[in-house]
Amino acid sequence: MSTDRLTDVSEAGKKVISSISDIKLYIDGAFVDAESKEQFDNISPYTNEKINSVASGDKADVDKAVKAARKAFKGEWGSLKLKDRLAYIYKIADLIDEHIEEIAPLESYDTGLPISQTRKMVARAANNFRFYAEMVSARLVGEVYQVDDEFLNYTVQSPVGIAGLITPWNAPFMLETWKIAPALATGNTVVLKPAEWSPLTANRLAEIIDKAGLPDGVFNVVHGYGETAGASLVANPDVELISFTGETTTGSEIMKNGADSLKRFSMELGGKSPIIVFEDADLDRALDAATWGIFSFNGERCTANSRLYLHESIADSFIEKLKDRVENIVVGDPMKNETQVGPLIHRNHFENVKSYLEIAREEGCEVVSGHIPEELSRGNYVAPTMLLNADNKMRVVQEEIFGPVIAVMTFKDEEEVIEKANDVRYGLAGYVWTNDIKRGHRVAQAVESGMLWVNAQNVRDLRTPFGGSKHSGIGREGGHYAFEFYTETKIIHVAIGDHHIPQFGKK
Numbered sequence: 001m002s003t004d005r006l007t008d009v010s011e012a013g014k015k016v017i018s019s020i021s022d023i024k025l026y027i028d029g030a031f032v033d034a035e036s037k038e039q040f041d042n043i044s045p046y047t048n049e050k051i052n053s054v055a056s057g058d059k060a061d062v063d064k065a066v067k068a069a070r071k072a073f074k075g076e077w078g079s080l081k082l083k084d085r086l087a088y089i090y091k092i093a094d095l096i097d098e099h100i101e102e103i104a105p106l107e108s109y110d111t112g113l114p115i116s117q118t119r120k121m122v123a124r125a126a127n128n129f130r131f132y133a134e135m136v137s138a139r140l141v142g143e144v145y146q147v148d149d150e151f152l153n154y155t156v157q158s159p160v161g162i163a164g165l166i167t168p169w170n171a172p173f174m175l176e177t178w179k180i181a182p183a184l185a186t187g188n189t190v191v192l193k194p195a196e197w198s199p200l201t202a203n204r205l206a207e208i209i210d211k212a213g214l215p216d217g218v219f220n221v222v223h224g225y226g227e228t229a230g231a232s233l234v235a236n237p238d239v240e241l242i243s244f245t246g247e248t249t250t251g252s253e254i255m256k257n258g259a260d261s262l263k264r265f266s267m268e269l270g271g272k273s274p275i276i277v278f279e280d281a282d283l284d285r286a287l288d289a290a291t292w293g294i295f296s297f298n299g300e301r302c303t304a305n306s307r308l309y310l311h312e313s314i315a316d317s318f319i320e321k322l323k324d325r326v327e328n329i330v331v332g333d334p335m336k337n338e339t340q341v342g343p344l345i346h347r348n349h350f351e352n353v354k355s356y357l358e359i360a361r362e363e364g365c366e367v368v369s370g371h372i373p374e375e376l377s378r379g380n381y382v383a384p385t386m387l388l389n390a391d392n393k394m395r396v397v398q399e400e401i402f403g404p405v406i407a408v409m410t411f412k413d414e415e416e417v418i419e420k421a422n423d424v425r426y427g428l429a430g431y432v433w434t435n436d437i438k439r440g441h442r443v444a445q446a447v448e449s450g451m452l453w454v455n456a457q458n459v460r461d462l463r464t465p466f467g468g469s470k471h472s473g474i475g476r477e478g479g480h481y482a483f484e485f486y487t488e489t490k491i492i493h494v495a496i497g498d499h500h501i502p503q504f505g506k507k
């Protein structure tokens with residue numbers, strides 16, 4: 001690997017990248033080979049060359065990890081005092097913060113996400129741990145129901161058991177910690193199955209958690225393919241809950257496979273989110289937000305605003321300005337500070353995104369793309385692209401492309417745009433731009449999605465619920481909403497007086 005690529009990376013980052021070695025599974029506090037000794041290749045999105053080999057876990061490894069997680073849950077971890085448990089969570093947060101300049105380069109190297117963006121994602125990951133440690137101390141509280149002078153009823157919350165966490169490759173480190181932090185902070189133990197296309201930072205996380213000194217078996221990582229490692233985790237009867245983030249079709253497959261063991265599921269799935277710009281909006285800010293919202297994370301973003309609806313009176317000038325942005329977005333090496341769009345994660349995904357550009361042409365769109373510098377030809381680059389003359393009936397408007405591609409449409413009035421915005425199977429996010437306060441609220445409430453931003457890009461406060469409606473998900477994570485999923489609520493009814501008890505059979 002040429003070190004020219006790493007001029008914007010710290011010494012620590014250079015060191016960690018130049019010493020990447022093969023990756024093992026992390027089970028019961030030890031880094032181990034897969035039982036089968038099988039490995040798979042991890043490929044660079046920038047060169048399509050092999051980065052390293054990764055242990056390929058399957059059922060035997062998952063079963064071993066689940067056994068270790070069960071032992072830890074029943075043992076040391078389950079009996080820790082709250083403050084001792086949370087001390088581990090704070091420690092993990094501190095260790096991530098200390099290593100941002102190693103983890104972010106690894107993430108960019110593995111996924112193609114630009115380094116300026118992965119630095120922020122890794123900082124967010126540390127916050128996920130710190131936030132959930134605080135949240136559990138402050139908000140994991142029961143309720144008391146006084147029933148006249150007869151009963152005192154109160155709720156207690158306990159961890160569920162073993163959390164199976166299955167995560168995607170699009171923001172891997174951040175999304176893994178988004179699940180691990182609440183799962184551990186509420187007292188569960190964890191088996192993580194990270195995405196097979198982005199294993200490097202999941203392994204780094206295992207090293208960090210190992211360094212934080214958590215008892216053996218509390219946190220386990222089984223790398224491997226979805227159909228083997230992932231499916232075995234879902235099928236394992238000792239795993240009580242599965243939190244999954246990924247494609248809608250995979251989510252539905254997982255729910256079928258987990259039905260026999262009556263799993264509890266949290267599903268964070270695909271999206272095709274609308275951004276609606278009315279004529280009275282602050283158009284400069286709307287342009288910034290629309291551009292960032294689709295082209296950040298290389299367009300591989302679940303909440304991306306992939307459908308742009310412009311009021312017809314401002315459409316022409318907005319499209320001209322968006323074209324200008326698309327043509328000037330810096331497409332480059334993800335390891336460089338100035339890069340705004342990097343290569344897509346994998347050749348297969350690249351082919352899939354490219355096929356949608358063909359479909360767009362066949363469906364009658366004008367396809368307007370930015371530029372990819374010549375020297376990037378080995379990577380999985382798709383230039384930032386606008387699909388003009390798009391229409392709700394088209395596949396490119398209905399299906400999730402998950403790349404740097406935005407479909408552009410126009411509308412005449414509020415009623416029409418709400419109908420169009422809702423005319424997809426997804427309901428993850430939505431964005432509305434208008435300076436009419438009443439209309440902003442009205443449209444926000446009418447668009448079918450789990451999350452809606454008015455005059456804002458996708459900025460999230462960690463206390464707020466995160467999740468989708470329709471085919472974009474089931475349940476909410478984030479804030480105290482995650483407690484409903486990661487804890488069991490028990491109600492205890494205590495008689496404090498002599499309430500009536502029927503006296504069957506008494507003479």
Ligand code: NAD
Pocket residue numbers: 166167168169170175193194195196224225226227229230231234245246247248250251253254267268269270271301302400402428468472473
């Ligand atoms: P994917 O569904 O292909 O894979 C996600 C994970 O599931 C991977 O770890 C994979 O190995 C595993 N998996 C695959 N088949 C499985 C099976 N049969 N049983 C168990 N596990 C299995 O998704 P992806 O391509 O990695 O990620 C992109 C998708 O994720 C997009 O659709 C995107 O919208 C979605 N996503 C959603 C959110 C959200 O919060 N709603 C966030 C990020 C990404």
